[in-house]
Amino acid sequence: MSNSRTVVLAASREVSTTAQRELAKSGIDLVIAEEAVSLESLGEVDGLLVTKPSDLKEWHGDLRLRQTTGLLLVFGSDIPYGWADRQTDIMRSNEGTKWELVRMVWLLDQDRAWLGGDVDGKWVRVLCKQLAACQILSLVSTMREVDEAVRQLPRYLAWKEQFFFELGETCDQEGISLHGVARALGMDRRIGQEWMYPKRHDHQFVGSWLEREATEIMKKTNVQRIALWGPLSIWKQIPTGWLEEKEVCLYINEDEPIPNEIPVAWTFSTECEKTLHNADLLVILHKDGVIGELPLPELSRTMRQPVVLDAAACFPVQEAQAYLLRYRAIGEKTNVWE
The missing domain is CATH 3.40.50.720 (NAD(P)-binding Rossmann-like Domain)
Known part of the structure; x- marks a missing residue:
C-alpha cells in the first residue's frame, strides 16, 4: 500500500460496503481482519476504525502502529451524540494511551466530509491534506459540532422537502409544474436544485x-x-x-x-x-x-x-x-x- 494513504484496521469485521467505498474515496485503506488471519501477518497500520460503539467492545487485539500516536477513526452517522467526546475523555485519563480520536462523516452523494477533533492534531492535519489530494472538500470542527450537524441535517432536509410537497399542492391547484417552479427557485444558491431526498427518515x-x-x-x-x-x-x-x-x-x-x-x-x-x-x-x-x-x-x-x-x-x-x-x-x- 502507498505510504501516501492512511491504513486503518477495522475493529469489527462488519463494515458496510458504503463505509468501505467512502473510506476508499478518502484515501483510506481499510483492512478487515478475518478470524483466520493473525494480527502479526497484517503488518503495521496507522490506526483503528470504529463505525459503531459496539466495535470497541468486540476489539481485543493489539496493533503495531506505524506512528507513535495512533489514529482512532470514528466514522459514519451511526455514532451516538457525544460518544466520541466521551471516548476522548477516557483516553485522556489513561496516561499510557497514545491515540488521537478523529470523528469523520461523509456527506451523502457528495465528495465532501466533516472532520471533528483537535484542529492542531497530527491526524486531523494528515486527513485534511489527504482528502484535498483526493479532491474532497473537508470542514474541520469539534467532534460535538460534527455530532450536532449529523443530528440536525435530517431535520433540515425534512423541512425542505415538506415545503416542496406543500408547493406541489399549490402547483396542482394552479395547473403549473412543480418541476419548473423548483428549478426556478433552485437558481438561488441558498436553495439549490435538489429537493427530494429518498433516504429520508420520515416517509x-x-x-x-x-x-x-x-x-x-x-x-x-x-x-x-x-x-x-x-x-x-x-x-x-x-x-x-x-x-x-x-x-x-x-x-x-x-x-x-x-x-x-x-x-x-x-x-x-x-x-x-x-x-x-x-x-x-x-x-x-x-x-x-x-x-x-x-x-x-x-x-x-x-x-x-x-x-x-x-x-x-x-x-x-x-x-x-x-x-x-x-x-x-x-x-x-x-x-x-x-
Whole structure:
C-alpha cells in the first residue's frame, strides 16, 4: 500500500460496503481482519476504525502502529451524540494511551466530509491534506459540532422537502409544474436544485401522497396488477391498504438480499421485465439506476396499461406524457386522470 494513504484496521469485521467505498474515496485503506488471519501477518497500520460503539467492545487485539500516536477513526452517522467526546475523555485519563480520536462523516452523494477533533492534531492535519489530494472538500470542527450537524441535517432536509410537497399542492391547484417552479427557485444558491431526498427518515408525506393518488387512479382505471419499485423497508413504513385485493409484484435489485418479510399476498422479482410484465400500474417510491435508465417506449410496451405513479420524479414530464397512458408525479398534475 502507498505510504501516501492512511491504513486503518477495522475493529469489527462488519463494515458496510458504503463505509468501505467512502473510506476508499478518502484515501483510506481499510483492512478487515478475518478470524483466520493473525494480527502479526497484517503488518503495521496507522490506526483503528470504529463505525459503531459496539466495535470497541468486540476489539481485543493489539496493533503495531506505524506512528507513535495512533489514529482512532470514528466514522459514519451511526455514532451516538457525544460518544466520541466521551471516548476522548477516557483516553485522556489513561496516561499510557497514545491515540488521537478523529470523528469523520461523509456527506451523502457528495465528495465532501466533516472532520471533528483537535484542529492542531497530527491526524486531523494528515486527513485534511489527504482528502484535498483526493479532491474532497473537508470542514474541520469539534467532534460535538460534527455530532450536532449529523443530528440536525435530517431535520433540515425534512423541512425542505415538506415545503416542496406543500408547493406541489399549490402547483396542482394552479395547473403549473412543480418541476419548473423548483428549478426556478433552485437558481438561488441558498436553495439549490435538489429537493427530494429518498433516504429520508420520515416517509409520512410521500406515503400520504401515494395513498391519495393511487386511490384516485383506481377510481378511474381498471387496475388489477401493480408493480412496486422501491425497498421493502420503506414500503413497510407507509400505508398500503390500497394494495389489498390486487396482484402485487415488488422489484428487488439483484445486488440486494431477498428480504424475509415480504407480505404473503405479494410476489417479487429481481428482473425488471418480469416485474413490469402485464402491470396495469407502476408505483415508483425510489429511483435507482435500473428504473432511471429504462427507456419509456420499452416501459410502455412491457406494461399492460402504461400508467405510472411516480413519487421519485424519475421521468421528464413531457416525455412521460408522450409515451405513457397516464403519468402522475408530485406537483405535476398533467390532467391525465380526466
